[in-house]
Amino acid sequence: MSFIHPLALVGLAAAAIPALLHLLQRRIPPEIDFPPVRYLSVAERESARRLKLRHLLLLILRTALIVVIVLAAARPLVPLRGGGAHQPTAVVIILDNSPSSGAVVDGGLVLDRLRVAAISAVGRTTFADRVWLMLCDGVLRGGGREALLATIDSTHTGWQRLDLVQAVERAARMVNAQPLAGREVHLFSDLQSTALSSSHADVPSGVRVLALAPGRAVANRGIAAVTVSEGAAVIELSGSMAGNGGTPQPVPVTIRLGGERRDRGEVTARGLATPGSDRAGGMPRSAVTVPLPAQSLTPGWWVGEAALEPDELRADDRRPFAWRVAPPAPVTATATAGSFVAAALAVLQDGRRVVAGRDVVISGGEAPTGSHAIVQPPADPALVGQANRALAARGVPWRWTQLGTPGVIASSDLAVLTGVSVVRRYRIEGAASREQGADGVLATVNGEPWLVRSGDVVLLGSRLDTAWTALPAAPGFVPFVDALVNRIVMGEAAVASAEGAPRVEFRTRGADTIGATVFGPDARESDLTPTTTALATSALGGKDRVEVLSAERLAGERFSGTRRSDASGLLLVLALLLAATELGVATRTR
Amino acid sequence: MAQRLDLLDPADVARLGGIEIVAEGVVEGFLAGVHRSPFRGFSVEFTEHRAYQAGDELRYLDWRILGRSDRLFVKQFEEETNLRAMILVDASRSMAWQGAPERLTKRAYADRLAAAVALILLRQRDATGLVTFDEHVRQVVPARVKAGQWTRIVRGLLDTPDGQGTAAHAALQRLTALLTRRGLVVLLSDLLFDRELALTALRYLRHRGHQVVVFHLMDPAEVELSGPPEVRFRDPESSVSVVVRPRELARAYADTVRREIAAWRKACRRHGIGYHHVQTNMPFGLALRLLT
Numbered sequence: 001m002s003f004i005h006p007l008a009l010v011g012l013a014a015a016a017i018p019a020l021l022h023l024l025q026r027r028i029p030p031e032i033d034f035p036p037v038r039y040l041s042v043a044e045r046e047s048a049r050r051l052k053l054r055h056l057l058l059l060i061l062r063t064a065l066i067v068v069i070v071l072a073a074a075r076p077l078v079p080l081r082g083g084g085a086h087q088p089t090a091v092v093i094i095l096d097n098s099p100s101s102g103a104v105v106d107g108g109l110v111l112d113r114l115r116v117a118a119i120s121a122v123g124r125t126t127f128a129d130r131v132w133l134m135l136c137d138g139v140l141r142g143g144g145r146e147a148l149l150a151t152i153d154s155t156h157t158g159w160q161r162l163d164l165v166q167a168v169e170r171a172a173r174m175v176n177a178q179p180l181a182g183r184e185v186h187l188f189s190d191l192q193s194t195a196l197s198s199s200h201a202d203v204p205s206g207v208r209v210l211a212l213a214p215g216r217a218v219a220n221r222g223i224a225a226v227t228v229s230e231g232a233a234v235i236e237l238s239g240s241m242a243g244n245g246g247t248p249q250p251v252p253v254t255i256r257l258g259g260e261r262r263d264r265g266e267v268t269a270r271g272l273a274t275p276g277s278d279r280a281g282g283m284p285r286s287a288v289t290v291p292l293p294a295q296s297l298t299p300g301w302w303v304g305e306a307a308l309e310p311d312e313l314r315a316d317d318r319r320p321f322a323w324r325v326a327p328p329a330p331v332t333a334t335a336t337a338g339s340f341v342a343a344a345l346a347v348l349q350d351g352r353r354v355v356a357g358r359d360v361v362i363s364g365g366e367a368p369t370g371s372h373a374i375v376q377p378p379a380d381p382a383l384v385g386q387a388n389r390a391l392a393a394r395g396v397p398w399r400w401t402q403l404g405t406p407g408v409i410a411s412s413d414l415a416v417l418t419g420v421s422v423v424r425r426y427r428i429e430g431a432a433s434r435e436q437g438a439d440g441v442l443a444t445v446n447g448e449p450w451l452v453r454s455g456d457v458v459l460l461g462s463r464l465d466t467a468w469t470a471l472p473a474a475p476g477f478v479p480f481v482d483a484l485v486n487r488i489v490m491g492e493a494a495v496a497s498a499e500g501a502p503r504v505e506f507r508t509r510g511a512d513t514i515g516a517t518v519f520g521p522d523a524r525e526s527d528l529t530p531t532t533t534a535l536a537t538s539a540l541g542g543k544d545r546v547e548v549l550s551a552e553r554l555a556g557e558r559f560s561g562t563r564r565s566d567a568s569g570l571l572l573v574l575a576l577l578l579a580a581t582e583l584g585v586a587t588r589t590r
Numbered sequence: 591m592a593q594r595l596d597l598l599d600p601a602d603v604a605r606l607g608g609i610e611i612v613a614e615g616v617v618e619g620f621l622a623g624v625h626r627s628p629f630r631g632f633s634v635e636f637t638e639h640r641a642y643q644a645g646d647e648l649r650y651l652d653w654r655i656l657g658r659s660d661r662l663f664v665k666q667f668e669e670e671t672n673l674r675a676m677i678l679v680d681a682s683r684s685m686a687w688q689g690a691p692e693r694l695t696k697r698a699y700a701d702r703l704a705a706a707v708a709l710i711l712l713r714q715r716d717a718t719g720l721v722t723f724d725e726h727v728r729q730v731v732p733a734r735v736k737a738g739q740w741t742r743i744v745r746g747l748l749d750t751p752d753g754q755g756t757a758a759h760a761a762l763q764r765l766t767a768l769l770t771r772r773g774l775v776v777l778l779s780d781l782l783f784d785r786e787l788a789l790t791a792l793r794y795l796r797h798r799g800h801q802v803v804v805f806h807l808m809d810p811a812e813v814e815l816s817g818p819p820e821v822r823f824r825d826p827e828s829s830v831s832v833v834v835r836p837r838e839l840a841r842a843y844a845d846t847v848r849r850e851i852a853a854w855r856k857a858c859r860r861h862g863i864g865y866h867h868v869q870t871n872m873p874f875g876l877a878l879r880l881l882t
Contacts, residue, residue: 029833034823035684035782036812039850040832043842051838 002087002181004075004566011070018062022055054585061582065575072571086559088128089182092171093118095152096164096189098136099315099521102157103190103528105218111157114188117212117551118152121186121558130178134171136162157315159501161522164189168209168540169201176204186558187211187540191548193531194524196539203541210558211540211548214530221251222316222526225497226306228323229483231296234415235306236287239316239526255290257304289415299327301513303504316526322495322504322516329372329485330357336364337376338465340472344481353482360485364463368394372456372489376463377426384426396454398440400426404448404461409471411443411451414483416476424468425461428452442488458489596620596706596875601694603874604702613705613744616874620710639663643862645799673716674733674773677704678765679747682724683827684782686752688870689811696807699870700778701747703805703877707776708743710878720746721768723761724753730768759783762791772799776881780807781854782827793861803864803881806854808847810869815843 003009034040044051077087095118101111118133125131125145132140133148136158141151168185175183183206189195191214203209224238235253296302301324308317331354333341341362348354361370365378367390377400378387388399404427411417428449442458443451450461462468464477471477494507500519507515531539533548540546549557595603595615603612639652642662650664685697694702704720711718712735719733720743729746731739762777769775775795781788781804795802817823817836824831836843851867858865866880 029820029822030818031822031824031831032817033687033826034812035687035780035826036808036847037823037825037828037830037832038782039812039846040815040823040834040839040843041830043839043846044832044834046846047839047842054838 002077004077006074008070008074011073012067014070015063015066017066018059022059057585058582061578061585065578065582068571068575068578072568072575075566075568076571078565078567086126087181088130089125089184089559090130090175090178090180091121091125091182091184091186091559092132092134092140092175093121093148093152094134094162094164094167094171094185094187094189095155096136096162096167096187096195097155097158098162098195099157099159099525100190100192100195100313100528101136102315103218103220103313105215105312109157110190110215111155113215113551114190114212115152115155117554118186118188119149120555121188122148122152124555124558130180132171132174134167136160138162138167138170140170140174159315159519159521160499161525162189162195163197164191164195165197165199165201165539168203172201172203172207172209172541176207182559183207184558185209186554190214190528191530191536192525192527193529193535194527196531196535200539201541203545205545207541207545209541209546210554211536211546212554213533213548213550217530218312218528220311220313220316220526220528221308222313222521222523223253223306223308223319224316224523224526226304226319226321228292228296228302228304228321229415229487231292231479233290233292233304233306233321234287235290236523237308238523239528251288252309253288253290254307255292255304256307257292257296257302296325299325301325301506301516303516305502313526313528315521316523318502319520320502320504320518322506322518324492324495324516326486326490328353328355329490330355330359331362331485332356332358332360332370333362334364334366336366336379337362338364338463338472340464340466340477341481344472344478345485347478348482348485354485360489362485366390368396368457374458374460374484374489376460379463391457391459394457396457396459397430398428398449398452398454398459400459400461401429402427405446407446409443409445409450409469413442413488414451414480416474416480416483417443417451417471420469420471420474420476422450422462422469422471425450428459428461453488456489456491458484596873596878598873600699600702600870600872600874601692604694604698612702612874613709616702616706616878617709617713620706620875620878638666640666643796645797645862647799673711673714674771675708675711675716675718676733676769676773676775677708677718677720677743678762678775678777678779679704679720679722679750680724680777680779681722681728681750682753682780682782684780684825685807687809687826689809693809694870696780696809696870697752699868700805700807703868703874704747704776704778705740705744706874706878707881709740711774712740717773718743721765722746722750723765725761727761727764727768728753733771733773759787759791762788763794766791766794766798769795769798769800773801775800775802776805777802778805778807780812785854785857789857789861792858792863796861796863801864802862804854804858804866805877805880806851806865806867808867808869810871813844813847813869815840 095114097111101114103110122131122145131145131148132142133151134140135155137160141148164187168187171185175185185207187209189212191211221237221239224236227234233255237251301322303320303322305318305320310317331345333345345354349356358370360372360374361368362374364376365383365387368375375391378384384400391399404425406423409417409420409422422445425445440453441449442453445461452459464472466472471480494515496515496517498517498519499522502520505517505519506513507517536548537543537546547557596619603616640663642651642664646664652663652665655661655663679700681697685700686695688695708718708720715735717733717735718739720729720731721727722729728750731742731746792802792804815836819837820833820835822831822833855865868877
């Protein structure tokens with residue numbers, strides 16, 4: 001219990017007044033002659049018990065009356081579970097307006113539900129409170145109640161993902177630094193399981209975290225990423241299966257090219273992706289490869305957009321992408337490069353994907369020449385040492401060592417390589433540290449580097465010959481050679497991705513376009529599966545500090561740690577009752 | 591019409607003069623309202639019957655009634671002469687108390703009432719005497735009917751100072767030895783002494799054949815307790831004191847006084863003793879009428 005006017009409690013000393021008056025009055029009573037004292041003595045003896053009881057009762061009543069009046073003057077604030085004012089509280093209201101809050105559940109936006117709860121929370125604050133508002137951008141906004149209410153009212157679904165663990169931790173640190181009686185963090189979020197990082201929020205003791213329980217889960221499918229290579233777009237899907245009974249459904253995907261580059265015209269391609277059950281980063285992921293029209297191989301920068309059929313969350317149904325098609329590289333293959341390489345280059349030359357020239361030289365173990373070199377191991381093992389010395393002379397940190405075990409190629413950069421078997425290979429080891437060498441690994445066999453790049457030199461672990469690998473006989477061999485000479489060895493234009501409203505921004509240097517940034521929502525936002533209360537409680541600070549509550553219970557619990565009601569009115573009523581009782585005892589018991 | 595002093599406030603009447611003047615004025619007024627002697631004794635003129643009490647002479651028993659109904663009654667006769675009356679006045683210290691300055695002290699009231707009674711009796715040619723006492727017998731005026739007797743009685747009252755003592759019952763016991771011839775005994779006292787001891791003495795008088803009448807004098811302030819919020823009341827006789835809050839104790843005190851009066855009345859009735867409770871604000875005429 002606390003008091004609005006604690007200094008008034010000094011008046012409690014007045015509670016001794018009745019006892020003091022009693023003692024002082026007893027000290028000097030006037031003396032009067034009165035012959036029938038014997039009658040008095042009899043009367044007093046007969047009434048002694050009643051009088052003592054009366055005196056004690058009156059003393060208690062009068063003392064209690066003064067105490068109650070003084071307490072009422074001090075205006076005590078008593079804890080309440082229901083309504084009532086609360087003590088000054090530092091509170092951060094986290095309104096998670098991340099892209100997932102744009103989902104439509106039961107006919108309404110999730111954000112609308114969160115916004116109503118946040119407005120209610122801000123509305124319960126007083127001028128003595130210190131209130132901040134955090135949106136999905138993670139910025140703590142201070143200000144008056146009206147300003148915060150206006151901000152919440154005008155808040156729309158954002159494009160940034162909010163890591164709830166980090167957000168709660170920051171908010172908790174902020175309120176914990178405030179010298180106020182109460183410290184609370186109110187979290188209004190859809191509590192996606194993907195919004196909770198694997199770490200746990202460090203919430204100081206004394207800080208309460210009240211989280212709004214998530215609503216109903218809905219199914220959603222979104223485009224996580226789009227990459228373009230070798231005339232095809234690889235579209236990765238992400239999302240949650242809730243509501244579909246966990247059964248993957250085919251998802252139609254539409255690719256639209258040149259949407260923002262009208263000078264290139266607009267082409268459309270369609271594909272049907274069946275989500276798989278593989279998971280990446282804790283999310284179910286699937287990918288579909290959609291062949292692009294031939295005109296998309298025209299050299300230059302391309303932009304496109306992948307789109308899904310609209311569902312409950314529209315923010316992730318479209319995602320732009322960009323890529324650069326380099327001009328045909330001038331390529332020469334040495335005699336030791338092999339017949340399969342020569343044949344592939346002939347095909348590419350016919351398709352005007354390469355031209356004759358010496359910018360790129362494909363060799364079979366000789367010292368790399370030309371500005372860009374693609375080097376296969378020598379067919380004669382005795383020449384491996386010589387080839388390694390030549391690579392070292394070129395400044396390449398990689399070298400061939402002994403023969404490796406057969407296996408299957410795995411590559412995330414070159415999809416056409418994945419799954420192709422290798423029967424003979426040299427193990428490639430970095431001359432420098434493993435970490436430095438690992439940066440240039442493009443494909444592996446049995447976890448060991450098979451295709452590496454260092455500057456303008458690319459090394460293969462096997463010769464491009466069917467005696468070494470099945471790749472020359474695979475359908476993807478020509479696209480592989482195309483990617484090798486046009487993209488990998490020549491260096492790719494940097495296409496970065498970032499969170500934000502879906503768009504593509506190009507980076508320029510002078511008149512040249514040197515890169516692009518593709519903006520879109522975080523792929524993790526597509527998974528609308530809410531976390532469990534136990535997980536949320538554990539991740540956001542522990543069960544002794546975190547409560548995940550329904551909207552009604554949260555409304556009752558917020559500020560309850562410091563909620564107080566002015567009990568002075570009640571005390572005044574009690575004082576009146578005591579005064580009436582005192583009057584009754586004083587008059588009716590004579 | 592001239593006012594009758596016997597019906598006025600005693601304090602107002604007392605301001606008219608000394609005991610003699612007051613008593614004479616009271617008696618004049620009182621006698622103007624009656625035509626015959628109010629005091630009944632045993633003479634030749636029959637008036638009524640009353641129940642026999644221990645001490646009554648057997649010669650006055652009504653044998654006819656005894657024979658008819660087997661109940662004891664004595665005949666009463668209107669007194670004509672030869673009534674011997676002795677007036678006993680308590681002069682103890684407690685009698686010198688008054689509850690308010692505008693009222694008479696109990697002693698002053700008793701003196702004036704005694705003088706009036708004596709005057710009435712003497713005018714009827716009854717031998718009347720006076721005894722004043724506190725813890726000792728202070729004044730004794732033997733019962734006579736000769737001229738100047740009333741003056742002697744009044745002087746006896748005036749010559750008796752307010753007493754010092756308290757044990758009045760002891761004096762009462764000694765008085766019984768002085769009252770050898772039976773007659774009327776009138777006791778004027780505040781009865782602030784041991785009731786049983788006093789009753790023993792009075793019962794003895796009654797046993798000796800006296801007709802005994804007790805006037806229990808009380809100041810109105812002794813009946814209804816009042817005073818400051820808290821006060822130490824001290825008994826002027828015994829110096830015993832008690833601290834009380836009059837407002838708290840008023841009801842219990844009043845109950846106690848009522849019980850005490852009732853106890854006196856009951857005890858006196860049981861022994862054939864006349865008992866009258868008189869407050870000092872009662873007009874003398876009303877008090878005298880109690881004797882009739």
